[in-house]
Amino acid sequence: MRVKLSFIFLLLKLVLFYSSTDVNGKDDDDLQSFMYRARQRLHNMAVLKPTGSEITTAIRDSTVSQDIQIDVLQQFFYVGQYPVDLIRLMNKSKTLCSKPITFSDDEITTLTSSHNDQQRRQNRIVTQMKFYRKLQEMQCANYVQLKFILPDVEGSLEVIADYVYNIIDMAYKGKFVVSAWLWKLHLKLLALREFTLGRQTFLNNHLPEIDKTLIKLIALCRQNEYLMKNYDYTIKHYSNGAARRHLLFDGILKIYDQKYHRFVANNERRYTLHIGLQHLLLSSMWRFKRDLFYDISGLRSDWESVYNEFEKYNASMENQYENGEWTAQPLEFIKYQEIVLDVIKAKVYSYIWIHLVAYQAGERVAPSDHDSFIFRINFGIGFIYTDDQIFNEVLIAICDIRGSDDGKINDTVRILSREVNRILSNYTEPNHYEQARIDSGFIERICKMENSTLLKDIGYNFDRFISTAQRHLDGLNLNLLLFYIIGNKTIDYVLPNKR
Template sequence: MRLQLSFIYLTLKFIFYLSTDVNGQHDDEEEYNPHKRLYEWAVQRPTGTEITVAISDSNVSRDIQIGKLQPFFYVGRYPDEFIQLLNTSKTLSPKPIIFTSAEITTLTSDPDDESKNKRIVTQIKFYQKLQEIRCTNYVHLLFILPDVKDSLEDISRYVYNMIDVSYKGKFIVNAWIWELHIKLLGLQSSKLENGTFLNDHLPEINETLMKSIMSCRENKYLMDHFDHTLKHYMNEPRDHLLLQTFLEIYDQTIYRSVKDKELYTLRIGEENFLFRSMWDFARELIGDTSGLDIHWYYMYDLLVKHIENINDQYEKRVWTTQPSKYIEYHELILDAIKARLYSYIWIHLVVYQKLGCGAQKDHDWFLKKLNENLDFIYTDQQPFNEVLILLSKISERDDEKITEAIKILSKEVNRILISHTEPQHMYQKAEINNRFVERICMDVNSKFLEQNTIDLDLFVCVTKKRLNGSNLSALLFYINGTKTTDFVLSNTI
């Protein structure tokens, strides 16, 4: 079985070798343009109404669950190699989804080059292809999970890759898949016994898999005549249809073009889930930003409480059983980091607006540093997208756009503070210290903007180290996944 799983992993991993960044990264040789890059990082997230209209104007089924689709849906731009690999992957579908050359162009081109309706419909088809692959994964998991005792490493990588391809494709990951991944991590670190997994956890996982497989079959992602229980094939795994179809994914030409790219871009392991390195970082994380008055006290106390809870859960070795029990801990870490980052941008814009054209050099340097750190701080959430778009359009001081960006940042920082504040602590609020700004603007030799940029860069550097190479996008991806019920996107192809 280990040899068989190695074959599976060998063929699947080429999909995941792609350093797939759909948020605007480009080749190093491209001329550096901070405004352009800020704009290209920002994604377009259509509203539920826009998705409904696009579906109504096409042959896409009205059965699409827009309410479930909306939270992670956006019009993206994907590398051509990634789409080509998805296009050539073999699955158990009776009618595999194939992208036409026009659809590939739509998925790999700038969103502004196509009508919004056309891109939405094509994006739905893209998600359906990912769902088709996921449905085949479900059948495969039913086949390989019982062998976890002898093939743990291969199975763990297989489940990780399921999650990683969804992360790169910006597709949904159901909570039970995350829980399975964490249980496998627990097995690897001896915090969960093989017998406990096989006897206590596997029956429930298999029940979930069977329900998901049934839903996949009902939505025409799986062959009707195929025995998805696999009872008749356990003695002949090498001749099994699953192995044959997955082996056919291999594409030597594309492999050669991407073999030097980084395999694991999600970078979430046990330490990342727990963020134990954050436990002695709490006071630094929730700290002051010069020029802003923020009352962090309650949020700090709350973080300490969550750290105690998750530490107790980890020490008692029950983390693998209820991994999302204290998901508020991860939410608070994410929000605290975002609030600090947004604060640096907020105060920069306020002072830059007050200082005028004389601060243009400092502003350009700030945008350069912001660009350099976007791979870590970007989370594709709409408020930040709006700020990035506004920043990309400010070539010189533009009071209207700067004021709008300041308003968005102020609202978002205070929303974060309020969301983690109990009613009796509603005084907690972030606001500009106007007297501080006035003093800065009166000082013709002020180095404040320069220092603020240095502080931002340093905070990102230290926080990145604490997150063990992960980023805020991956953290948000995990948080959203732990709250997602089982979901199979309707197949309309």
């Protein structure tokens, strides 16, 4: 790990050296090419969800169910590129649908090609709806499987816990929502593994409610034709009565078998979701340090009030964990995770905001100063990226800025200012909130100084903040945190499948 960090630090220093030095010829061309690729990487990563009117137009002339409410549907949409191996795996997965959904070669091409092709946007929306219906078909089979296997948690805990983890993992990779009840189940299975929840307590106190939810979801799945109607979904026993299992559990239905694990092994260097979930649900992620709430030079904002609000939830979370109440009410303090996400997002937006204002104000700055900051964002993008619409708009905007383009900079600054103030005002009493704003006098004075290092200092402090936040959320990135938060706000839902 140290070797990797040293290499990254050396590379960053090299790039920053080049960006602050007069170079000519081939070296200059190489640097420009490198910066162009960094800019393109961010631009390609940024995805914008279709608007409600675009979805309505796209599904109007398709076979997609007209019963789908657009406001519900909007939360599912992600228009990035999917791994081809994931879609092929879904095509091969066994389910309990009488007419399983499959993808043609053209549909696979649509889902794995560039999402920025406006000419194919309508087709993309319809194909993505089919992709989500396939994920729902697989989840409906999961519900039946869970109905059979959960009563055997005493004899098959490891298998069941891995199975539930894989359900969540597939949804995460498919950008599909995971409802609150499944997160609760996952947490309880982790607690069983950690011996912080007794197995008999799970069977007597928790399983009846889970079973009730599964019965309701299975009924919805049948109603929407994800499950064959003439199938017996009751729990059966082996003839010898040795264990309460069904043949499904022994191999007929294995959606997440060796093929799935091979897919994960081929497409990931490490199990990010697994590491992140362990930290999010069982570790003391609430023991944050005050250094995430420090002011940013040149930007006036009230981080003290946000920190005070944060401390209230911090104390409640820690008390709940210490008293062993964590597994009983895991979602009671979801507001805490929301604050963590908001604080980091607001800080990231603040650094981009002050960078753009300082860059615009400097009379002698070169485009390379902006390129260097884009490179820094590239550096931390794996940690700070979210599917949030505003964040993707900001990414696209800063990548499109060329030189001191006052119009684009001003438009982007307005977005950032609005979003930072929206977030901060949520944690301050209305009558006491003071708008976050740039200290223009500070910026003008510092930027016009001979040999000003303000832009480099902003970039350095941005790096340091990202490093600090990553250390606190060891193994957890913001997109996973957002995935968890959205899931815990989602009611038990089955995507309509009337064709």
